[in-house]
Amino acid sequence: MEAVPAACARPAVTGDAAPTEKHWTLLLEQVEATGSRTSVISSEFVADAADDETVARIVEQLGGDRVHGLVTLRPLARIASSQWQQYVRNGLRTGYEEWLHHMLRQAPYEKPTLSFWRRHRHRHDRLVERWGRAVGSPSSWSTTATAMP
Template sequence: METDCTTRNPLLLPAGTRLPHIGPHKTGTTSVQAALFAARDTMAARGVDFPARTRHSMEAALAACARPAMMGGTVATEGHWRRLVEQVQATGTRTSVVSSEFFADAEGHDTVARIVRELGGPGALAGETEPGTPGRLHVLVTLRPPAKILPSQWQQYVQNGLRMG
């Protein structure tokens, strides 16, 4: 993924893009996260930062989405989310990528709007303060046919003690 090349190819992301990668569980997100984390130095040389300290910002995403921790996992706090937001903001005008399938669990307009705003959506970057001005936040979603992932998702949720209505 390269940036700053929009004059040659309009499909490339402009510098300063914020790219949260989401996808329901069992859609290949773990593989994407591992690849991004392994390539973070190579990406950085091309103007794309992976600001998280680990391959998966699980606690930050759980905190942002107000979701409980996985069984036996670290309890997600607002501090986890704030640290990730600060790491993304610290990338300045460079493109940054964060990844968590738990972002796909965000419920309600207010929660989604907060994540978008705080990761760098409309109005978050200099010069984007006018209402309706396009932001630099793009969302990368991984998907698979629901019939192929539902049994596996259900099993994972039960194993981790998740309870949902």
């Protein structure tokens, strides 16, 4: 849980211990220990990588050409309430309807939670493009759309 946020220099979630470089180093050691076997690293926090250099470093440290991308998408309409709940957990005091209004109908869509759009998690096109530059052509990626009940 801490390894990818540490690699992305992501701050700790309220109430959690801050991720450190040792978490990322331990994960890299575990991946290397698998030898030629496949390792699967799955974390929504890869979307929080600050810039292309961070993404490239993560890919290189995980094995460079051995790294493949897989994107699982959830419809924005289904993820909005979940994201709002996470923001509330971390201290947001804005009601859901007001938050939705700001995020979807009030340009520039930066308040009260700037990170909602900036994280690239909800701009799937930008997320795939960004990681595709480091991993390889996005057309060779596997993409899964997940329908949530």
